[in-house]
Amino acid sequence: MVRKAVWFPTDEMKKKMRMFQLMEKNGITDYDEFYQRSVRNTPWFWEEVIRDLELEWFHPYRQVLDSSDGVPWSRWFVDGKLNISHNCVDRFAKASSSRNRLAVVWEGDDGEVRKWTYRELQNAVNRFARGLTRLGVQYGDRIAIYLPMVVENVIAMLAAARIGAVFTPCFSGYGAEAVAARLRDCRAKVLVTADGFLRRGKAIKMKEEADRAADLSPSVEKVVVVRRLGRDIPENGERDVDWDQLMTESKALPPVHADADDPFMIIYTSGTTGRPKGTVHIHAGFPVKAAFDAGYGMDLRVGDTLFWMTDMGWMMGPWMVFGTLLSGSTMVLFEGTPDYPEPDRLWQVVADHGVTHLGISPTVVRALMKHGEEWVNRHDLTSLRVFGSTGEPWNPEPWQWLFETVGKKRVPIWNYSGGTEISGGILSSNLMEPIAPCSFNGPMPGMDADIVDEKGNSVRGEVGELVMRQPWVGMTRGFWGDPERYENTYWSRWPNCWVHGDWVETDEEGYWYITGRSDDTLKIAGKRLGPAEVESVLVDHPEVAEAATIGVPDSDKGEAAVCFVVLNPKARESEDLRLELIGSVAKNLGKALRPKAVYFVKELPKTRNGKILRRAIKAAYTGRDAGDLSSLENPEAVKVVQRSAVK
Template identity: 75%
Template sequence: MSKAAWFPSEEQIQNMRLFQLMKAHGLKDYDAFYERSVTDIAWFWDAVVRDMGIRWSRPYEQVWDNSKGNAWPRWFAGGKMNVSVNALDRWVEDRQSRHRLALVWEGDDGTVVKYTYRELLQAVSRCARGLRELGVQAGDRIAIYLPMIPENVIAILAAARIGAIFTPCFSGYGAEAVATRLRDCEAKVLITADGFLRRGRMVRMKEEADRAVDLSPSVEKVVVVPRLKRELTYTERDMSWDEMTAPSSFCPALDTDGENPFMIIYTSGTTGKPKGTVHCHAGFPIKSAFDAGYMMDLGPGDVMFWVTDMGWMMGPWMVFGTLLSGSTMVLFEGTPDYPEPDRLWKMVETHGVSHLGISPTVIRALMKYGEEWTKRHDLSSLRVFGSTGEPWNPEPWQWLFEKVGKKQVPIFNYSGGTETSGGILSSNLMKPIAPCSFNGPMPGMAAEVVDDQNRPVRGEVGELVLRKPWVGMTRGFWRDPERYEKTYWSRWADTWVHGDWVEVDEEGFWFITGRSDDTLKIAGKRLGPAEVESILVDHPAVLEAATIGVPDPTKGETAVCFVSLQPNTAGDEELRKELIAMVEVRLGKALKPKQIHFVEELPKTRNGKILRRAIKAAYTGNDAGDLSSLENPQAVEAIRKSVVR
């Protein structure tokens, strides 16, 4: 049984944007509001976009067209809008908001740059005009491989402004991971940087970008942001950011259909290449802004700082969640504990952060330094902690809540995914919050926990499903609709199967217990085993490989790999180091394996599928469950005996 640790006051509840929305529709009871939001979803999302003040160049004729079934709904049919207009122009046209801060950037070295809404619109307009002059047209793909610098946000909004589709890439990726995404979406332009700073050291980026482009024939132009002002030798395909964004006439936004794609963001599955989730102008931004603005109570005058990267879903989520709410975002190039363990808390004080988004991994890393570092700073601006990416365990949750927030700042636990544009489950600032828990599904999200017969369950672990569509759900995978349908819609008719194991306790609190597939989540970053395995088997000594995620005290989860070698090949320490280095070079340091074990064979089913579940059970010493489908069950026991923990 869970006991709540934080309780909202009546004044806090009545001042929330969510409560004001409910009140405007004659509802004061949250549970009644939620029930209506999932039984009359057209009413709900229409109410949301009207309350947000979303600007349409042509009004929509129908909120929700479900004629093609739950997997392929159309939202705001007939409506035209451009997300950059809703993020920037509508605020700039208001004299009271045009000079409000939109973006604050702090570099690893302490440099700070600020943009008002007016200044950000001007920068976006210059970039949009420059992209047009490069020949970028509506529907063309632009890949953005940049550190967390202002140009990243500017490029995102500029692409949307001209109707292009942007693909954000994690700044820590190696060339191979970037190239996989460039090739899949057939990017026409890559925007990158000469490098960036991390923990006081220079990280070269242009060289990785060049290697990626050499592997990606669709890329015609590479635009380089001079973050470090390094001397570079430009080729014919290269162009400096400063040259592309030279002052020019104002670039108006293209009048796009609300269903037009504006972003392809990749997420990994358990097998195959990364999945390019497609999001549109009237989807991802609206869902992000609802979750941030109404559920986290973000509004004008508030400052959101989420510790993330633009290549992960929470990066674009922060951009649109803040800008559509008329708020301020903080971008950070560095790490939370450099040059001192109080870097994160110092930033909260300096920039007046009201909404701080972190992961349990970050808190586990900071709490080891002790609470003395938090006491050095005035953290009174904080109103909400946001948390996503991985489940909590009690000790770091309590440390953040008690030592940092002094039991006054709620921890807004939040879980969804790249494919959902935000949360399925969340805490609720209108209700008591228990440690490590969720209060349940968010408004508009018709979620249930079911058994293997698709029957609702309570008090036991089950599969998280969604019964109805929602604004923000991916419009499928890029040029791969069959894979999308197979991934989410093939198990039960008209039911989205999310892939999380969830339990609802007797008090009504929800808990995520893990993934129901094999996807790894390393420090909150999702990684498909196949992405690691495909690199390992590229080595001439490797016959087969399997990757599992295992608990890690710092990252939450880390990768451990099992490799079977070619005949007459010895697995020694030198080869082990070589294989780990291969993965690090291609995917980035953060995603390299913790360990590689050499085994004679990998456990396989009769149809040849490697059973990672059995490998993980053998490694961790847990019960592997039913292994009747295995062709070679002796391989599991061999792994169990050979692994020294």
């Protein structure tokens, strides 16, 4: 089927875009020529990007790219020294033209609004950085940030980077066990949390979960508490410190001169097996990639306002922070939900704050479109210039609704896909070219992406594996404390070739489409979740012997978790036990990750070497072809799963 483009940029639009202006600086006016040059000579391309971003270096780098330790361990901007906190706030705060520009706008669930200029943000970052040093946080120490969408999230990130510490953001909806797994893995010294937050008008406790997580994590010495709600909370006199107590010293704290290759952030992402993977990101990596993707891919400029509906525990949270601040733009942080107290809350936020760039997932669009267009039409949304979308594939109906009903066919949808390990996107829409529904125009500049068959040969017009042929700025510097797992996960299939784990195809017009994951990882409402994280909660129950989790299509979340459980011999199946298991997952991992269903089975499909074959379970449950199942030890178990699907 030929998919026709529905949005077309004018020549006037293109000439104003940062991407076009970067091309012009290099004497290029044709985008395809620019892309080809960016992948033929990736060091040239990324050096031009950091020059155009006007990053400030304390010591110049001597080499853009060094792959002498192997492509998986490529180093960028060798021997250069900088600090990403300095580049995000100091260089704008010191300039008279930008110091009073808004950096952050925060809106609470209850409608309260607070704002920070670049100068005010710099002052807060300095104060908290000094506070961290008083707690004994030193260069290279890890701090975990387990906060709702409040400005303290941004301040803590930048303060950690300022003193050379490494922060790890945790999803605010996680339960204690999920947070503790991350604290233990990176051996976090400090945990920053809040007493709670508001959601749909109700106070959600947070300190209690943080305490449980800290209790399970021997490395945690201090718990810093943001008093978001001012509620009574349990206190640990030896461990707890109020945020405000650390914000008393206003004297400027010079940023450390960090190596370009030094870690500044660890973001955990889940795979199909084992514990969560701590992707390591460096000062001259993730922020640069985020700034390029936001600034040039999404065309975020000075004076623009970016609002991405996300959480700081997911990649798009830090992406918004660094993409916005390195562009000298404004970000909106929103504590609430898009349909509370009325179905037009999201559109009201856009109108009230003059949002120019709105990041919104297909899941949110599917939920809002049920309320009809009258809620949209109550608000002046003419400030909008670009929609962004990532985390899950589109289906046509919500894409058309967003484009036509909300954007009035005027605002393009910038489709965007990559990952935590990428620091942003591999594929995206191109605002300089016509855009077709649900599609990508192709790989982003600097990203030498390809589609290959099972032998690693390039293919077009058929489904294949998405791979990267060359390193890029922003690629993770391995998994924290587990370099072998990193190499095995992404680099072991073909030499010097990153295998991303997405199935991709192109159509006859050259548009790219992601058809699904090539592994077992779940994506629930755009949030990636490894089945092992759900399964570990289930098997912790005294009556559960084994468990397997799959992702199935869901009309609201895009994908939902369905679990299959084998009970211990003396245990008995019951509806109460089923509900208890569902509730346990929601409590430990967060309500958003609550399973859609739990089924009791006598055995799980396994290979002869004892590996649970989730692919077979998912195929049986969804009625799809599972392919070769010759390795199954017990094919009869698949039939049990099939019967579960029709109950």
